[in-house]
Amino acid sequence: MNPLLRFSFGASLGRVVLRPGEDPFALYEPLQTEAHRWYLAEGDGSAGFGxxxxxxxxxxxxxxxxxxxxxxxxxxxxxxxxxxxxxxxxxxxxxxxxxxxxxxxxxxxxxxxxxxxxxxxxxxxxxxxxxxxxxxxxxxxxxxxxxxxxxxxxxxxxxxxxxxxxxxxxxxxxxxxxxxxxxxxxxxxxxxxxxxxxxxxxxxxxxxxxxxxxxxDVEALLCGAREMRSFLRGCSDRRINPALRLAALHRYHERQGRPMAVFFPYSSRLERFAEWYAQLWAESLGKGGQGTTPIRALGAIDQHSQVQLYVDGPDDKFATFLHVGGEEDLLLPQVVDEPLRGLSYLGGRGLGEMLSREARATAAALASRGRPLVWIDMERLDARSLGQLVYFYEVLTAMVGRMMDLNPFDQPGVEQGKRYTYGLMGRKGFEEHAVEAQEWFARIDGETLEGPLGEDAEVTE
Amino acid sequence: MNPLLRFSFGASLGRVVLRPGEDPFALYEPLQTEAHRWYLAEGDGSAGFGxxxxxxxxxxxxxxxxxxxxxxxxxxxxxxxxxxxxxxxxxxxxxxxxxxxxxxxxxxxxxxxxxxxxxxxxxxxxxxxxxxxxxxxxxxxxxxxxxxxxxxxxxxxxxxxxxxxxxxxxxxxxxxxxxxxxxxxxxxxxxxxxxxxxxxxxxxxxxxxxxxxxxxDVEALLCGAREMRSFLRGCSDRRINPALRLAALHRYHERQGRPMAVFFPYSSRLERFAEWYAQLWAESLGKGGQGTTPIRALGAIDQHSQVQLYVDGPDDKFATFLHVGGEEDLLLPQVVDEPLRGLSYLGGRGLGEMLSREARATAAALASRGRPLVWIDMERLDARSLGQLVYFYEVLTAMVGRMMDLNPFDQPGVEQGKRYTYGLMGRKGFEEHAVEAQEWFARIDGETLEGPLGEDAEVTE
Missing domain, CATH: 3.40.50.10490 (Glucose-6-phosphate isomerase like protein; domain 1)
Structure with a gap:
């Protein structure tokens, strides 16, 4: 009877200091309610809701x-x-x-x-x-x-x-x-x-x-997605539906001047999930001058790449940590003797235990700096839990788009590039676009500098 | 005698409209000059310049x-x-x-x-x-x-x-x-x-x-890096040294309210280069509340993922397109008959030709929307040209950091997370950090919502 996903929102507002009882989401309540109604009504029949x-x-x-x-x-x-x-x-x-x-x-x-x-x-x-x-x-x-x-x-x-x-x-x-x-x-x-x-x-x-x-096991994947579907449809209380809650948070942080949405899973097996999420998010929500930019991270690797920026750079991101449990751990040997005794604190611990604590430590470090984040616990990573997560993010993205008053199912901004490509490839009917693309490209190319010469270039010093 | 790298700056300012003779970089001239002097002086002996x-x-x-x-x-x-x-x-x-x-x-x-x-x-x-x-x-x-x-x-x-x-x-x-x-x-x-x-x-x-x-061929890689080193050291004119030029542009766009630096190579072989760049950039420059966030893109794939956002979302990015030439092309067959006749415009074209034109078309689409970008042409991708590119980005990053008046070689922001990890792993001497990390994590975890139940959960509908 354990839930496969669990959402922790305790640090989600970042540096905001609230008086008891104050609710920064009061503003979003009508939008949340409307977004859920719209989801239940299959997008009011709009194209792309299949x-x-x-x-x-x-x-x-x-x-x-x-x-x-x-x-x-x-x-x-x-x-x-x-x-x-x-x-x-x-x-x-x-x-x-x-x-x-x-x-x-x-x-x-x-x-x-x-x-x-x-x-x-x-x-x-x-x-x-x-x-x-x-x-x-x-x-x-x-x-x-x-x-x-x-x-x-x-x-x-x-x-x-x-x-x-x-x-x-x-x-x-x-x-x-x-x-x-x-x-x-x-x-x-x-x-x-x-x-x-x-x-x-x-x-x-x-x-x-x-x-x-x-x-x-695609049947288990679909089963997980069905479970999430029933749950999100059945739960219209915006205070306990995690998709409604998270949708309001994303909207809130965009309005608070945080243009980036970091997705930070702690599992090497979810690196590509971050890529999938980034497409879903960017193409659904980046339109009409609105939209936050999805940032794909990976724990623990990006602790050694991006976390310096997240902790100490501008306060312009809203992060989602995804912690994955359930993997059989690999135990480290005891370390007693020199020269490795400096590593003795690792002895008897597990690799997975360490990864897990690093996730906590990194989230705590961000929270201590007032950087907003939510934390998702995934009981284990398997087809069923992944099906839940996939469907959760699809609903979340669609509802954020609805709350932004845009169509999360079209992509009007890519059409011009496609027309330019057709034009440059000589496709009939796109001749004018070819001319236009070439004019724009000539402006880009108008001012150039060259690097070191190739072929006969001499390496001095 | 061809250069392996060529830099086009013609669309680098985006929507800015300049009067003739106006130079938005006048402000940065002293910083550029100083950054180059500092580079020639091996960082004035600062740690980490090796x-x-x-x-x-x-x-x-x-x-x-x-x-x-x-x-x-x-x-x-x-x-x-x-x-x-x-x-x-x-x-x-x-x-x-x-x-x-x-x-x-x-x-x-x-x-x-x-x-x-x-x-x-x-x-x-x-x-x-x-x-x-x-x-x-x-x-x-x-x-x-x-x-x-x-x-x-x-x-x-x-x-x-x-x-x-x-x-x-x-x-x-x-x-x-x-x-x-x-x-x-x-x-x-x-x-x-x-x-x-x-x-x-x-x-x-x-x-x-x-x-x-x-x-x-690591010797060729180092040879390319040496070529770039000689070139960037020998060229102190900020108008023709592409690293000085690009450094000023990055600083300019950060100040103009564009907190993201997109790196957009058009080659599947440079996907990991974008990851490498992202670490170099974020960890070197994201500190003291400053720094732009590196965004890893990949052409043509991200045309179908991120370009909608880049073209039609907020004007908050400065993009670098990297176009790679020199690959032997793969020719497409002529298409004459139904049912594929709709694809006849592809017949006789090359796959590489298409990728190349897509890069131009996408850059043109961004430029036509007033989005700032620079374009780098790489004559071919081999060990020598990659050595040039690697060294160029190292110098660029270091000089941007110098112009931001920060130390591009340290990473003070990751220390707290490391101390928290040591504490949570039970390492001696870090007990207080463990307590602090647990307190912060308890706040994150303070307010939770649960997804659908696992195990016995029933799927209705």
Whole structure:
């Protein structure tokens, strides 16, 4: 009967000194209430709210396709943004970093149209029996479709039989180039429901397929998400619903002049979770001149990188510590003799115990400086608890957006860059954008300085 | 005779509208001049300036030790912060992400006292002939020495003969527990010069050893660093020295209310470089209530994650785009027929060409919104050009710190957290700190909310 997640808000206001009974959130009460009503009403039917019911969807199709993928020796998945970050997050959190060195199935995510990375992936798979998975909601994402074309052609040159037998596309059920390809070739496919945007798609086949193929218990993941869904829907009291509480805090700190939201998990397996959160947060909430910038940290590593700044730099951040329990500890040997006696305080302690105390020590150091933070305890890291955490952050992000009076499901600010790219790539209909992009770039490039010369440069001194 | 690095400043001021001849940097001219004088004077003898001459140091000892490491099947390196980030940066940039799947020598960096990660590493190496490398300047870093003790004990249980034959420590030449261990056991060691701090140590044996063992041309890396050193020392004109120019810009934007410094490389091989930069920047400059927060981005991936916020959120960032050339391109096939005809604009183009144009398009989109940025062109990514870039950022960071009138080589803000950790771990002499940390943590923990219950929780709906 333990909760898997527990939220501590005691230092969340930072340096504010309150009189007894004073509530800095009185201002936000109507917004919290309205945000919860809106969540219960499925966003009043607004486009992009389909993520909220993904935990109720059957994953039988995912499990069947995952079984098929496991009949290969390797998988290359092409995808970017919401079609990649969730995959990497699930794999690292639940399978670790070395899954390719251990398991029978090798998995490579071609998430960037970078020739060096693409060539490196191809070199790893070209001599193996390989499946190609393409993930793009729209089916037109330039970075993804280009890599799809490239890998497909390489495979066609090396295999007998139709390449379509090795392709699976995860895309919109009805629209786009990928769906047309499925319809014409009859290759395998899975749907990303139409009303689910990329950054909210990790609990759809977009995020689940590769995880299931590599051995993640996706049913437990969805079960955790369902638990969190029931809990957050059922709890409309803004004082005891942690998502409503945290949403108000984020809004409060943005207004207090703290433009950064640090996410600081204490587990190497949650480094990619911080990346996933950063996309969800930035793309949902950074619009119309508003929005806090997500900062990805990792404990204990960033104690030796970012904590100096967090403790002693400007008071411009609101931090979320995520502490993870439940891992079997590794005990350190007793240290008695020289020359290592200076380390005797470590003897008999555990590595996990140390990590845990470092998290407390760092949070205490921030609190003692009046820096605001919340603390989340995760009873253990497994598929079910991760499902809870994922769904909690999706609801939190959506509700913060609602409280900011913006649409957390669109991304209007990326359109100009896309048009400029199409223009510079010579796509028909985008000629004017090419001219505009070149004019802007000429201004950037207008004033240059050069570093040391290459080739014949002499190194003196 | 091409320069390997080229700096474009044309959009660096953002939305500022200047009258002809107006120079927003007039204010910074005396500071720039003084910072350059200080750099030439080796920091006026201040502690921690030893990094500046590392490129002049012979790396014969590193090459010899690297040869010895290559006689093993696997290497576990324990280290954190400046004893880890530089290693990962060099490996990824110059060898790619899959070096463990390809090469004869497996390398694992135990950079976090996280039991799950440590156990995963041990499982990969326990049946191999493995060397243990410990990297800690002070020889007392708790996260590093604890993992050293743990791995050493595991190895002692599994091998015949003295474990010291498989240990190499990289540490201060004279002081600390690691040095005492070297002196007593006679195991191998390499020095981190006394006047070099962790985050400035990548061009010392701390960063070079593992890179050399895995096949990085560390002599070319140091050659590039020497070239940049000569160039930046020889060029005292603040108008043509790009480090002086960029230092003033960073200071200017901090004063203009832009608290974030985005580093946005367009190469998957520079993701870890952004992490390395983030430590250098944050720990050197975040102190006394000053300092901008480094933001690690990656092109093109963060176009689908952070660019919405950068373009359409608050105008609170100063961005550095790093464009990398020289990679052999991968050509896309012509697309003529349905159903893929919607992708015909990609036919005959290259993946690298697309990545390059996306970088331009994204920079142009930011510039068109009046967001300030600089653009660095890297002719190609190899050991020599990376050596130039590393040394450039070290000098830049140090000079920005000098212009901020702070010491860029200390980290006073992390001491309290360390004392709290020692206290919570029961180390003698830190009892009062334990009490203080517990008091602060009790305040954090004072007000809690619980998520959905685990174990018997029922999923309704």
């Amino acid at each position: 993520w909220a019911d993904l935990p109720l969807r059957s994953c039988d199709d995912v499990l069947e396709a995952a079984g098929w993928l496991r009949s290969f020796e390797a998988v290359v998945q092409v995808g970017i943004g919401g079609s990649a970050l969730g995959n990497l997050m699930l794999h690292q959190a639940l399978l670790g970093d070395t899954v390719n060195e251990r398991g029978p199935l090798r998995f490579y995510l071609a998430d960037n149209p970078d020739p060096a990375k693409v060539r490196e992936i191809w070199d790893r798979v070209k001599d193996r029996r390989t499946a190609l998975v393409g993930v793009s909601k729209s089916g037109s994402t330039a970075e993804t479709t280009s890599q799809f074309l490239w890998f497909k052609e390489q495979m066609e040159c090396r295999i007998d039989g139709p390449v379509g037998d090795r392709i699976l596309l995860v895309t919109d059920p009805a629209e786009g180039v990928f769906r047309a390809y499925v319809n014409q070739t009859g290759c395998r496919s899975l749907p990303i429901p139409s009303d689910v945007g990329g950054r909210y798609s990790v609990l759809s086949p977009s995020g689940l397929l590769s995880a299931a193929a590599l051995g993640v | 990094w500046a001459d590392l490129p002049l140091r012979s790396c014969d000892d590193v090459l010899e030790a690297a040869g010895w490491l290559r006689s093993f099947e696997a290497v576990v390196q324990v280290g954190i912060g400046g004893s880890a980030l530089g290693n990962l940066m060099l490996h990824q940039a110059l060898l790619g992400d899959t070096v463990n799947e390809r090469g004869p020598l497996r390398f694992y960096l135990a950079d976090n006292p996280d039991p799950a990660k440590v156990r995963e590493i041990w499982d990969r190496v326990k049946d191999r002939r493995t060397a243990l490398v410990g990297v800690s300047k002070s020889g007392s870093t708790a996260e590093t020495t604890s993992q050293f003790l743990w791995f050493k004990e595991q190895m002692e249980c599994r091998i015949d003969g003295p474990v010291g034959d498989r240990i190499l420590l990289v540490t201060d030449p004279a002081e600390g527990v690691f040095r005492a261990y070297v002196n007593q056991t006679g195991c191998r060691s390499l020095p981190i010069p006394s006047d070099v701090g962790g985050r400035y140590s990548v061009l010392s044996p701390s960063g070079l050893l593992s890179a050399a063992a895995l096949g990085v």
